[in-house]
Each structure stands twice: as structure tokens, then as C-alpha cells.
């Protein structure tokens with residue numbers, strides 16, 4: 310039997326861990342690096358490189374190098390998030406036949422779960438090399454706000470990579486597990502997660518083995534990259550001022566300055582001042598090379614990025630409001646994500662919540678460690694205390710009714726697993742089928758929400774309108790995945806329903822994409 314690991318499949322970076330001899334262990338690659346960029350560089354044929362090597366390819370072949378696939382996983386091609394990604398990606402993003410996203414690299418179209426599968430496979434191989442044992446099962450973490458399609462797509466990615474997905478676990482729940490919030494009194498924990506590209510805040514209520522995500526909020530375009538872009542803009546202005554050149558539209562200059570900005574940020578997390586140097590940043594048409602140098606201190610840097618830190622607290626306010634709490638009612642604050650290493654962020658979090666955050670665990674590894682603990686308890690039932698993790702639905706779930714409105718069946722923040730039923734009546738005389746469109750989201754209008762799928766219940770008895778009742782039951786399982794049943798009340802028997810997937814991969818597609826025979 311193979312080993313079960315925990316994988317933090319991140320937007321920018323991923324991490325893998327497992328419990329060995331009772332202790333969580335984070336696996337490093339051959340060079341000793343404990344996290345891997347979630348970057349996949351495609352070559353010819355089916356070959357691909359992943360992680361640090363792929364990140365290097367980003368500089369010279371960005372059109373064949375896929376970053377942030379997690380932003381595309383389980384999303385429809387016409388969604389706002391995908392539109393934003395399209396605007397800033399060097400690789401092609403198009404629409405698949407079923408409305409989901411396809412990525413165009415080396416003349417091939419690939420699905421987002423396939424890209425994520427490459428990352429999962431890479432993490433699996435790192436763990437296998439470190440353990441010298443086979444890894445065949447994993448608990449994989451996702452943001453608490455991930456909807457059904459995104460969770461399904463993450464499961465699809467695991468299948469493609471040949472991993473049995475034991476559980477899809479919410480990232481904040483994993484962080485709380487890593488901090489050992491399992492025993493003891495009832496308490497509220499806020500998980501503040503600021504990574505490279507995204508920000509999430511989740512509020513958990515923990516009572517012994519119950520982990521309830523009582524509220525979650527986030528900004529999918531707010532992270533360390535934005536800090537780097539903000540500082541790079543300042544560097545560019547300074548460079549233009551020093552040289553008298555106008556290089557606002559020069560992509561290469563911007564990219565080099567962005568890298569310099571990230572180095573400066575990391576240096577400023579331990580030092581008070583940093584000297585930024587970019588030799589030969591720009592070569593003019595006359596062949597003259599221009600270097601860039603500047604000195605930045607913490608205070609100046611703080612002024613540049615403070616609006617971004619403030620934005621995280623606007624999101625925290627939303628989550629606290631949904632939980633009906635004030636910042637001071639939170640008992641513990643946990644830090645997750647590389648950006649929480651930055652002292653400015655830590656100090657601001659401390660001020661906002663009125664208490665020092667727990668930061669004893671590595672913020673890059675804490676989610677993978679929690680996932681490993683969960684993987685261990687799911688595979689060692691006799692040894693581990695029974696693990697009941699109670700999560701909540703991040704978004705409301707409902708069906709479209711006459712006039713394009715949404716009738717909510719399971720409201721947002723309901724604890725899962727859960728089920729709920731609603732009865733619908735036929736709208737026309739002699740109607741023999743009903744089409745039920747399932748939406749996830751908070752808008753009253755169906756079209757503003759995410760369409761999860763459509764169900765056609767056929768074979769109803771023809772009767773005058775309103776006389777046939779159809780009971781639709783929504784069930785959300787432990788993984789947050791939605792199942793729907795429909796029942797014709799007049800016949801009293803359950804009818805078959807046809808699910809028309811609007812996104813995600815068909816089982817044949819998953820099978821075809823499996824990596825069994827692919828060399829990495």
C-alpha cells in the first residue's frame with residue numbers, strides 16, 4: 310500500500326507533506342527546496358517540466374509556460390476571473406467545447422485540471438524520492454470559497470495524476486489542524502492567508518474535532534505580486550526621471566523591475582534599507598546601456614504598499630460581518646502565505662485584530678502540514694482520533710425560477726455535509742419535462758451567478774399546470790461537492806435525472822489525459 314500525503318496546491322507555489330512516525334514532515338526536492346512554483350513549462354509532445362525549472366523558462370518562453378492555472382480550474386471561459394487572467398497572460402486562453410477553459414501551448418489545447426495534474430505529479434514525485442516509497446493517495450487543499458466546479462476540477466486533476474484524492478480540504482481548516490487546534494475549548498480562529506496572487510480570510514469555529522468555517526471572504530487578485538507591481542511602478546517612474554526616457558510600455562523593462570521589486574521586498578522583510586541595482590536595464594537605440602540603482606527604506610516602501618494591506622482588512626471586515634463578530638472576538642489569528650513573513654503585514658494584522666498572530670509555523674508549509682495530518686487520520690483510522698471536519702458552503706446554491714430569479718435551496722455558510730429539498734410545480738399544461746438550472750452565488754438574478762449544471766427531469770405525467778410537483782433535493786458531501794436528486798411527487802418515485810455538465814471534464818477526457826506513460 311502506498312503512502313498518503315497532504316498537498317497544498319497553491320496559485321503560486323505548492324508544498325507536499327506526510328506524517329511519518331507520528332510527526333509531519335515536509336518533503337524537499339533534491340536541492341533542498343521545500344516549496345515548488347506551481348508553474349508548468351510545456352515542450353514538444355506531451356513532455357513538460359514543472360516547478361523551479363519551469364519558472365526559469367518563464368523568462369524566455371512565457372507563451373509556453375503556464376502560471377496560476379489554479380485561477381482557471383473549474384471556471385467558465387466567460388467568467389470575470391478568466392477575462393482578467395486572459396488580459397495578463399502570455400499564454401493563450403480559449404473556450405472549450407463545454408464552456409470551460411482551454412490553454413493553448415505548443416499548438417495544443419489543454420485543460421486547466423491537466424496543468425494542475427502536472428503540478429500534483431511533480432509533488433508526488435518529490436515525496437516519493439524523499440521517502441523511497443510509492444505515494445498513491447492525497448488530501449488536496451483548496452480555498453474555502455471554491456465552488457463545486459472548482460472542487461470537482463481539482464479532483465479531476467488528482468485522477469489525471471494517478472492519485473486517489475482522499476479528501477478535498479479547505480486551506481484554512483488545514484492551517485488550523487497544523488496548529489493543533491483539535492482539543493480544548495470552543496474558540497474562534499481567523500486564518501489570514503496572503504500569498505503571491507490571492508488573499509483569503511476565513512473564520513473558523515473550533516470545538517474539539519469540529520472545524521466549522523463560519524465565514525470566508527477573499528480577493529482573487531490581491532497578493533505579493535501586487536506589492537511587486539506597485540514597487541516596480543515606483544522604480545520605473547524613478548528610472549524615467551533619472552534618464553529622461555519614456556519606457557512606460559516597455560514589457561522587458563517592467564519585467565526586470567518587477568523581479569528587482571520582489572528581491573527588494575524580501576530584503577526589506579529583514580533589513581531596514583535596501584539598495585536596488587539592475588545593471589543594463591535598458592539599451593537605447595544608440596546602443597547606450599542604462600543601469601538602474603536606487604535606495605529604498607522600509608518607511609518609503611510601506612507608503613507604496615499600505616493601500617494594498619488596507620484592502621486585505623476591507624475583506625476581513627466582510628468576513629467578520631458575515632460571521633457577526635468583531636476583530637477582538639477572534640481568539641487566535643493564524644498566518645498563511647509567503648507575504649505574511651513581511652513585518653509590515655504582521656504588524657498591521659496585529660493592530661487590526663488586537664492580538665499577536667500565531668506565526669510559529671512556516672507560513673509556506675502550514676497548509677500542506679494540515680493536509681498531511683488529515684491524510685494520516687483518514688488512512689489510520691484505528692490510530693487517529695475520529696476526525697470530523699465540519700465545513701460550510703461558501704456560496705448559496707439555488708435554482709432558476711420564472712423571470713430569471715434564483716430560488717435559494719441551500720444558503721451560504723450552511724454547515725456541510727447537508728441536504729435540503731424544495732418542491733417545484735409545472736408551469737404549463739401537459740408539461741412532461743422540467744429543466745432545472747442550478748446556480749451558485751449571491752445575486753438574486755440567476756445570470757449573475759455561476760451556472761453549475763442543468764437537470765432535465767423527463768417523463769412527467771401530463772396534467773394541467775401546477776398540478777405536477779417535483780421535489781428537488783440538493784446534497785453537499787464532505788468534499789463540498791454537490792449532488793442533486795429529483796422526484797416526481799405525484800408518482801412517488803425517483804426519476805432519472807440527466808446532468809449536463811457546463812464545465813469540468815468528462816470521464817473519458819480524464820482517462821485520455823492520464824499521465825501513466827508520460828516521462829517528466
Ligand code: AMP
Pocket residue numbers: 319320321322503504505506532533534571574575578645646647648649650651672673
Ligand atoms: P505564496 O503564494 O504563499 O507562496 O507566497 C508567495 C509570496 O510571498 C510572493 O509574493 C513572495 O514574494 C512573498 N514572500 C516570500 N518570502 C517573503 C519574505 N521573506 N518577505 C516578504 N515576502 C515574501
